[in-house]
Amino acid sequence: MKLLLFSDIHCNETYCRDLVRRSTAVDVIVGAGDFCLMRKGLQETMTMLRPIQTPMVLVPGNSESLEELAAACRDWPNVHVLHGNSVELSGRLFFGVGGGIPVTPFGSWSYDFSEEDALELLAPCPPGAILVTHSPPLGYVDISSGGRHFGSRAVHQTIMDKSPWLNVCGHIHESAGASHRLGETIIVNAGPKGLLWEIPAP
Numbered sequence: 001m002k003l004l005l006f007s008d009i010h011c012n013e014t015y016c017r018d019l020v021r022r023s024t025a026v027d028v029i030v031g032a033g034d035f036c037l038m039r040k041g042l043q044e045t046m047t048m049l050r051p052i053q054t055p056m057v058l059v060p061g062n063s064e065s066l067e068e069l070a071a072a073c074r075d076w077p078n079v080h081v082l083h084g085n086s087v088e089l090s091g092r093l094f095f096g097v098g099g100g101i102p103v104t105p106f107g108s109w110s111y112d113f114s115e116e117d118a119l120e121l122l123a124p125c126p127p128g129a130i131l132v133t134h135s136p137p138l139g140y141v142d143i144s145s146g147g148r149h150f151g152s153r154a155v156h157q158t159i160m161d162k163s164p165w166l167n168v169c170g171h172i173h174e175s176a177g178a179s180h181r182l183g184e185t186i187i188v189n190a191g192p193k194g195l196l197w198e199i200p201a202p
Contacts, residue, residue, distance in 0.1 A: 001090050003197045004054075005190035007032035007134070007170025010063065011041040015192045016048035022194060023052040028089050032170040032190050033061025033098050033134030039068070039109050046072040053078060055089050061134045061171065062100030062110045069098075084121040086129060091202040095125045095164070096132040100171065101152035118154035130199075131155075131164035131185075135171045141178040141189035142171075159185045165199060 004026040009015040023029055029052065036042035042064050056079045060069045066083045073079040080087040082096025100112040113121065125131055135152040136142040137159055142151030150172055159167055159182050167187040170176070176191025188195060 001028065001092060001199050001201055002026040003199065004029045004194055005032070005168050005188055005197050006030070006192060006194040007168075007190040008034040008061070008173055008176065009045065009192045010034055010037045011045050012192060013048060015194070016045060019194055020049060020051045023054045026054060026196070028094075029054050029056040030094070030130070030132055030168045030190070031056060031058040032132055032168050033059050034063045034170060035061065035069070036064050038063055039065075042068055042072050050076070056080065057082060057087065057089070057094045057096060057132055059083060059096040059132050059134055060098035060111055062104055062106070062112055065111045066098060082132060084124065086124070086126060092165075092199070093126050093129040094132060095129040097121045098134045101133070101135040101154055115152065115154045118152060119157065122154055122158040125158055125162045125164065127162045127164075129162070129164050131158070131162070131167045133167065133169045136169040136175070136189055137167065137182060137187060140180045140182055140187045141169065141175045143175050144172060145174045156182070159183065159187070166197070
């Protein structure tokens with residue numbers, strides 16, 4: 001199965017057009033949140049991505065809420081917006097949880113969750129699924145420009161408990177494009193440029 005992974009495009013037209021162009025060469029597209037910027041421009045971004053006909057799995061970032069993302073993708077049958085739930089595509093289970101985890105310092109516009117709330121949202125993740133989160137696990141592909149780790153303990157714990165096949169994330173821009181292994185799981189901070197990733201058929 002060929003995947004196109006991305007995150008944090010923040011209304012960028014160049015990134016959107018490139019994702020549309022590359023979409024026909026893959027089986028599933030995975031977007032790990034932050035499609036707009038501080039709750040603005042989401043509809044414009046989704047309009048730019050509308051030509052994509054490949055199945056897409058999306059989770060909200062901290063720049064848009066679940067409700068806003070679901071509304072922007074209404075009447076788009078090949079898009080699956082996940083937040084505490086899963087979908088099966090091409091024989092693989094995809095499970096997603098969006099938002100900033102833990103709560104960010106950005107204020108009321110940011111769509112955030114505490115580690116405790118995130119653990120509840122992540123609890124139904126099926127073992128061996130492809131886990132899509134906006135926030136990376138603490139200590140992995142989560143290093144800021146100042147050298148600090150800003151990932152999530154809840155995502156880290158879920159990976160240890162459920163051993164997902166792959167964890168696609170974003171959120172920490174400075175770690176975009178980085179990948180790492182935690183136990184049996186490969187973690188990828190997808191970034192806005194988009195990464196091609198191939199996994200075995202189930």
